[in-house]
Amino acid sequence: MEKQSDLLLDIQHLHTAYRLQGKFYDAADDINLTLKRNEILAIVGESGCGKSTIASSIIGLYDHKNTRVTGDILYNELNLVGLNEQLFNKIRGDKIGIIFQDPLASLNPLMRVGDQVAETLYYHTDMDQKARHARVIELFNQVGMPKPEEMYTMYPHELSGGLRQRVVIAMAIACKPEIIIADEPTTALDVTIQAQILDLLEDIQKQSESGIILITHDLGVVAETADEVAVMYAGQIVEKSDVKTIFEHPLHPYTRSLLNSIPQSDDDRADLHVIHGTVPSLKNMPRTGDRFASRIPWIPASAHEKNPQVHEVEPGHWVRCTCWKTFHFEDEDAKDQEKTVSGE
Amino acid sequence: MWKTVLRRLLIMIPQLIVLSIIVFALAKMMPGDPFTGLVNPNTDPKEIIRLKREAGLYDPLWVQYGRWVNNLFHGNLGTSYIQKVPVASLIADRAVNTFWLSLLTVILTYLIAVPMGIAAGRYEGKWKDIVISAFNYITFAIPGFVIYILGLWLFGYVLGWFPISGSVSGSASGFWGVLGSRIYHMILPAVLVAIISTTGIVQYLKIGISDNKVEDYVKTARSKGVPEKVVFNKHILRNSLLPIAAFFGNTITGLLSGSVIIETIFSYPGMGQLFMNSVQQRDYTTLTALILIYGILTLIGNLLSDIIMSIVDPRIRIQ
Amino acid sequence: MSKEIIQIRDLKVHYPVRSGFWNRITDYVRAVDGINLTINEGETYGLIGESGSGKSTTGKAIVGVEKVTAGSIIYKGKDITKASNRRRLNYNKDVQMIFQDSMSSLNPRKRIEDIIAEPIRNFENLTTDQERDRVQELLDIVGMPGDAIYKFPHEFSGGQRQRIGVARAVATNPKLIVADEPTSALDLSVQAQVLNFMKHIQQQYDIAYLFISHDLGVIRHMSENIAIMNRGRLVEVGTKQDIYNNPVHIYTKRLLAAIPRVDVEHREEHKKHRLAVEAEYQNDQKKWYDKDGRVFPLQKVSPTHYVAEPASEVANLKESN
Numbered sequence: 010m011e012k013q014s015d016l017l018l019d020i021q022h023l024h025t026a027y028r029l030q031g032k033f034y035d036a037a038d039d040i041n042l043t044l045k046r047n048e049i050l051a052i053v054g055e056s057g058c059g060k061s062t063i064a065s066s067i068i069g070l071y072d073h074k075n076t077r078v079t080g081d082i083l084y085n086e087l088n089l090v091g092l093n094e095q096l097f098n099k100i101r102g103d104k105i106g107i108i109f110q111d112p113l114a115s116l117n118p119l120m121r122v123g124d125q126v127a128e129t130l131y132y133h134t135d136m137d138q139k140a141r142h143a144r145v146i147e148l149f150n151q152v153g154m155p156k157p158e159e160m161y162t163m164y165p166h167e168l169s170g171g172l173r174q175r176v177v178i179a180m181a182i183a184c185k186p187e188i189i190i191a192d193e194p195t196t197a198l199d200v201t202i203q204a205q206i207l208d209l210l211e212d213i214q215k216q217s218e219s220g221i222i223l224i225t226h227d228l229g230v231v232a233e234t235a236d237e238v239a240v241m242y243a244g245q246i247v248e249k250s251d252v253k254t255i256f257e258h259p260l261h262p263y264t265r266s267l268l269n270s271i272p273q274s275d276d277d278r279a280d281l282h283v284i285h286g287t288v289p290s291l292k293n294m295p296r297t298g299d300r301f302a303s304r305i306p307w308i309p310a311s312a313h314e315k316n317p318q319v320h321e322v323e324p325g326h327w328v329r330c331t332c333w334k335t336f337h338f339e340d341e342d343a344k345d346q347e348k349t350v351s352g353e
Numbered sequence: 354m355w356k357t358v359l360r361r362l363l364i365m366i367p368q369l370i371v372l373s374i375i376v377f378a379l380a381k382m383m384p385g386d387p388f389t390g391l392v393n394p395n396t397d398p399k400e401i402i403r404l405k406r407e408a409g410l411y412d413p414l415w416v417q418y419g420r421w422v423n424n425l426f427h428g429n430l431g432t433s434y435i436q437k438v439p440v441a442s443l444i445a446d447r448a449v450n451t452f453w454l455s456l457l458t459v460i461l462t463y464l465i466a467v468p469m470g471i472a473a474g475r476y477e478g479k480w481k482d483i484v485i486s487a488f489n490y491i492t493f494a495i496p497g498f499v500i501y502i503l504g505l506w507l508f509g510y511v512l513g514w515f516p517i518s519g520s521v522s523g524s525a526s527g528f529w530g531v532l533g534s535r536i537y538h539m540i541l542p543a544v545l546v547a548i549i550s551t552t553g554i555v556q557y558l559k560i561g562i563s564d565n566k567v568e569d570y571v572k573t574a575r576s577k578g579v580p581e582k583v584v585f586n587k588h589i590l591r592n593s594l595l596p597i598a599a600f601f602g603n604t605i606t607g608l609l610s611g612s613v614i615i616e617t618i619f620s621y622p623g624m625g626q627l628f629m630n631s632v633q634q635r636d637y638t639t640l641t642a643l644i645l646i647y648g649i650l651t652l653i654g655n656l657l658s659d660i661i662m663s664i665v666d667p668r669i670r671i672q
Numbered sequence: 673m674s675k676e677i678i679q680i681r682d683l684k685v686h687y688p689v690r691s692g693f694w695n696r697i698t699d700y701v702r703a704v705d706g707i708n709l710t711i712n713e714g715e716t717y718g719l720i721g722e723s724g725s726g727k728s729t730t731g732k733a734i735v736g737v738e739k740v741t742a743g744s745i746i747y748k749g750k751d752i753t754k755a756s757n758r759r760r761l762n763y764n765k766d767v768q769m770i771f772q773d774s775m776s777s778l779n780p781r782k783r784i785e786d787i788i789a790e791p792i793r794n795f796e797n798l799t800t801d802q803e804r805d806r807v808q809e810l811l812d813i814v815g816m817p818g819d820a821i822y823k824f825p826h827e828f829s830g831g832q833r834q835r836i837g838v839a840r841a842v843a844t845n846p847k848l849i850v851a852d853e854p855t856s857a858l859d860l861s862v863q864a865q866v867l868n869f870m871k872h873i874q875q876q877y878d879i880a881y882l883f884i885s886h887d888l889g890v891i892r893h894m895s896e897n898i899a900i901m902n903r904g905r906l907v908e909v910g911t912k913q914d915i916y917n918n919p920v921h922i923y924t925k926r927l928l929a930a931i932p933r934v935d936v937e938h939r940e941e942h943k944k945h946r947l948a949v950e951a952e953y954q955n956d957q958k959k960w961y962d963k964d965g966r967v968f969p970l971q972k973v974s975p976t977h978y979v980a981e982p983a984s985e986v987a988n989l990k991e992s993n
Contacts, residue, residue: 055859070575094581102578109576114569118668119591129577164667170723180577199722200886204930204946226859229889229932233939256936270864271934272893279871281864281893287829288859360695 017188017220018044018067023080023090025059025066027291033077034291037062038244040080041319044188044220049211051223051235051252055267057288059244060224064192066090067222068107069097084188103133106181110193112173116165122176123149123161129183148179152209171202178209185217192224207234228271232256240264243289243300246319250326260322260333262308263301269338282338299330307339308332357663357670365652372648373425377418380641425645431638440642444624448646450520451616451623454539455608461547462604466554467597473555474562474593475585485555493552497611501618504545515541518620542619546611550604557600561593568592591665598661605654609647674712677847677880678734678767682706683743685729703729705904705966706743711848714874716881718895718912720888720927726904727884731850734882735769765795768841772853774833778825784811784836785821791843810839813876814869831862835869842873848880855890867894888931892916897976900924905967910977920979922960926953 023040026033037059044050052060065071066078069089082089084104089097101107109115117125126148127141136144142161149157152175165173174194181189191210195203211234214221225231231238231252238255240248240263248261259265269282285304294300299313317330409417424431430440473485492500509517521534565571566589574588575581612625620626624643631639663670685704688697704726711717721727732738734745736758744751747767752758768791771777778787788807792798798806804821811820814835825833834854841849851870855863867890873879883894891898892912899909900923908921919925929946933939960981962968970978 055861068576070572098578098580100578101576107573107576109569109573111569115573117570117574117588117592119666128574128579132578132580166668177573180573200888201722201926201930203932204950207932208943208947227932228860229934232934232936233932233942253936256934267860268934270861272864272867272887272889280868283865283868284861287831287862 015046016043017046017084018042018222019081019083020063020067021081021083023063023066023082024078025062025071026077028075028077029292034294036244036291037066040246042239042246042249044222046187046220047214047218048236049214049221049223049234050237050239051225051231052239052241053225053228053231054241055226055288057290058241060241061192062244064107064190064222064224067190068101068105069094070101098132102129102186103184104186105188105190106184106186108174108177108181108189108191108194111197112170112177113165113197115177116173118165120164121162122165122168122173123163126176126180126183129180133184144183145179148183149175151182151213152176152179153205154179170198171205174198174202174206175209178206178213182213182217185219187219189214189219189221190224191221193226194223195230196225196227203230210234228256228268240267243294244291245300245329246327247301247329248327249319254326258326260326260328261301261330262305262333262336265336266304266338299332301330302332305332305336305339308336312336358660361656361659361663365656368652369649372652373422373645374418376641376645376648377421379644380637381414381417383635383637383640430642433636433639436636440639443639444627444642444646447622447624447627450621451612451625453535454543454616454621454623455612457536457539457543458546458550458608459604461543462550462554465547466551467558469551470555470558470597471562471590473559474566477559477563482559485559489552489555492548497546497549498614498618500549501542501545501615504541505618508541520622538621542615542621546608546615549611550607553600553603554597557596558593561596562589565589565592595662595666598665599658601661602651602655602658605657606651609650674714676710677713677747678711679746680707680709680730680734681744681746682708683730683733683745684741685726685733685738686741702726702904702966704733707899707901707904707906708970709899709906709909711880711882712897713847714878714880715897716874716883716895718891718898719882719884719901720886720891720898721884721901722886722927725901727886727901728852730901731769731852731882731884734848735767735850736763762795765791765844766847768844768846768849770834770837770841770849770851770854772856774830774837774857775825777837778833778840780825782824783821784823784825787825787836788821788840788843791840795844806843810843811836813842813873814839815865829862831858831865834858834862834866838866838869838873842877842879845877846879848882850882850884852884853886854883856885856887863890870894888928900927903961903965903967905980906970906978907967907980908978909970910974914974914977918977920973920977921981922949922953922956925949 020040020042023037023042024035025037026035040059040063042050042052042063052063054060067082067089069092071078078090080090084100087100089100092100116122123142123145126145127138130136130141130144134141145161146157149160154160154172154175160168160172160176165176168176174197178194189210194210195206198206207230210221210223213219223231223235235252238248238250238252239246240255240261242263248255248259248264255264256268259268263284266282266284270284272281285306289295289300289303295303298315299317302308302310302313312332312335314330314332319327319329320331322328322333405411409420412420428441430444432438433440433443436443469485469488473482476482505517508514516538520538521531571584571588574584579588609625612623613628614625615621616623616625617629624646627639628643628647630636631643683704684702684706686700686702689699689701690696691698707726707730709717709719719727719730729738733740733753736752736755740753743753745753747763748761750757750761752761752763758764782790785804785807788810789803792803792806807821808818811818816832816835816839820828820832820836825836828836834857837854854870855866858866870881871894874881881894883891885891895912897909897911898915899906900915900921901907902923908915908919908924910918915924916928919928926949929942929949933942935942957965960968962982968980968982970980973979
């Protein structure tokens with residue numbers, strides 16, 4: 010396959026701003042990302058970091074009056090930013106499939122689940138009703154639903170959480186989209202069901218050679234499924250790399266702090282690592298300087314860039330700001346830290 | 354489906370029994386009796402007692418109740434003390450008039466309220482919503498009878514567009530002539546009641562739409578590439594109509610109580626007017642029968658609500 | 673050996689299922705179906721289960737807000753499933769609860785001062801000044817600034833509200849706090865903060881926790897003894913080491929295998945292991961659950977470790993150990 014066609018999505022300088030009391034505030038600030046075929050790209054961050062904003066910007070589903078999107082989201086040389094609704098409706102559901110967090114809320118309570126999946130086919134294919142029904146049954150089989158014929162006529166409230174999410178996935182992949190966006194697809198599910206759903210997503214990605222954008226707050230999920238990872242903090246991408254590097258050789262202070270605060274299975278630390286302060290709200294977000302600086306006050310201002318940029322510190326590994334070079338945790342000796350960094 | 358309906362019907366049996374007991378008790382508690390004011394003041398009190406005994410008024414209460422219920426089952430609602438005709442036939446004539454008036458009112462109510470609710474919900478915060486909300490507050494705040502009298506005065510007397518009393522013009526002849534005259538007499542009262550009845554429906558629909566608009570399943574529908582118009586009609590609207598269906602029984606009840614006022618103001622010969630007249634004339638047999646019928650109609654209205662709900666909402670059907 | 677604070681004996685909470693045309697009781701949901709556990713003074717007891725396992729119902733039964741169908745909960749030698757005993761022992765002062773959803777569990781129209789002071793007012797007679805000092809002290813314990821007392825719940829972030837919930841639970845100097853998914857709605861870095869405060873408070877005041885969660889990582893961090901709940905019963909009980917290093921019941925194994933690990937290097941092996949365990953779980957249902965699909969009674973496999981399995985299996989296990 011040509012290198013060219015492997016690039017599914019090219020996001021450049023994306024700014025998405027929400028209007029709050031008459032003023033626009035960037036919730037996603039200068040986002041640069043690419044999604045390739047056969048790749049699972051994870052966007053990870055805590056609530057309010059702007060990860061879901063990126064998803065809604067890509068699929069063009071936002072309140073057009075109170076949201077301002079600028080920059081480029083290129084899909085096959087088509088810019089999705091500012092695309093007219095008619096054209097967008099041809100792409101949504103057909104070329105881009107979306108899976109949301111809460112499977113019960115994502116399904117219309119008054120419609121049979123089979124019909125909800127068939128609805129996607131109605132708008133994107135020439136299939137007649139019989140063919141659509143057959144395709145839905147095929148999809149239900151593919152996503153591992155038992156007794157698909159019976160399932161077709163069920164209503165959402167009659168299914169378990171795991172089955173509902175399978176219906177949502179069937180809906181998202183009905184037209185074999187090239188891009189699948191999964192926004193916290195397993196957050197509402199039990200851990201054993203989560204594992205099954207993640208396996209299913211991986212299988213689908215392999216079969217269809219599509220690209221998946223996986224949006225999550227769960228670092229464990231990222232470590233288990235992602236190929237590429239973008240870590241977000243306060244509307245910006247602070248670190249971007251392949252999954253192995255992010256977990257084994259993280260550089261940005263935020264990534265390192267976050268990894269440190271996971272209750273690890275094999276340590277008996279009395280205390281978990283706590284990040285100072287709180288995530289700033291959209292309105293109070295610092296617009297100049299390093300946004301994470303206030304959370305690591307023991308690092309001198311001189312360590313931060315005035316206007317932090319993203320640097321490629323090694324091939325494919327991007328880090329915002331220069332403070333990572335001298336960063337150490339508060340209880341660590343600064344010199345020890347420098348040694349380990351330079352030793353690597 | 355049919356199970357839900359059947360069970361709902363069975364629930365109505367105890368409701369009807371309780372209703373009949375309440376109505377019977379009310380009738381017994383009313384001051385005076387059928388002979389009050391009818392008999393000549395010179396009549397021997399013993400004679401009055403004899404008449405009362407013959408009418409069974411000294412029997413134990415449960416015997417009287419049993420007799421009353423038994424009569425009900427035979428379509429015998431008693432004889433009007435005032436008009437000296439069987440109550441059943443007295444009400445039957447009026448019931449037809451009220452039925453057609455109510456039907457027209459219900460149709461008009463929904464014809465006015467549903468588009469208004471949709472517009473208000475869809476264009477929330479825009480001028481359409483503001484105008485509709487203002488209209489809603491006004492019709493909600495002003496008592497019905499004020500609007501009825503105002504309408505009667507303006508369109509009936511001042512402008513003379515509509516007749517101001519009766520259900521049919523005496524000069525009308527032929528099938529079409531009578532039908533036309535009947536409808537002509539109904540339009541003004543029906544429109545006025547409909548305007549008053551829209552408030553709840555508009556409000557429920559508006560809130561339903563603005564709540565459902567932001568639901569995840571609407572986002573899902575959009576993400577499937579479903580055109581906005583279909584998203585609204587198929588997904589948002591259907592879910593928003595649920596509270597309206599639940600409200601249907603309420604609408605019926607409202608119409609029934611409203612008919613008493615509107616029919617009195619418009620001198621429309623329906624059950625409401627009969628009710629008013631019976632109260633004034635202390636026609637207890639008629640009154641009791643009317644209360645019973647109003648009660649039964651209210652129960653039927655609620656039954657219809659529940660049946661409609663079970664048709665439109667799969668979540669409340671019995672498995 | 674530390675003293676036990678509460679003992680749960682054969683606790684059952686059943687809900688009737690009504691169905692059919694006449695809406696008769698046709699069956700029972702066995703939300704909690706005969707569990708035994710003992711919590712010691714000052715320890716954190718972890719209760720793990722997936723949604724619908726009955727873990728929250730157990731917690732509610734312990735604080736006395738759930739009607740118990742059968743069994744007993746022994747506190748200071750008395751069965752507190754009886755309301756009269758709860759009153760006599762001041763049980764509601766000694767046992768408090770922390771909820772998952774801090775927004776809906778704090779009254780939005782009350783100031784923080786009143787929210788935290790409420791349990792104090794119920795059980796103690798303090799002057800206004802004493803009460804305010806106590807509230808300030810409690811806020812200080814959970815790391816909240818002093819001016820917080822004049823604010824309303826909506827003025828705080830999720831993590832701060834959860835800390836206020838902790839402060840309120842601690843206000844009456846309880847002996848036991850039932851914490852039902854206290855950090856499930858929180859971000860990772862905020863969760864760390866709340867968990868740390870809970871640990872500090874425990875050390876300072878010698879409080880026992882029943883820590884209910886679906887998150888095995890959090891439970892492992894917090895607790896010494898752990899019980900795994902499934903279908904209303906306990907499938908495995910043991911120390912942290914028993915459960916995490918030597919799980920026996922297939923359900924425990926499956927749960928442990930399903931936790932996503934932050935270990936990119938071995939993720940393929942981990943997935944293989946998980947799929948193998950899942951296959952075993954699907955194939956061996958008969959071995960681990962009785963013919964009605966219920967969990968077997970617990971059998972002792974070591975002094976600290978109990979597993980739900982048919983008695984015949986225990987002998988094999990002891991030999992292999």
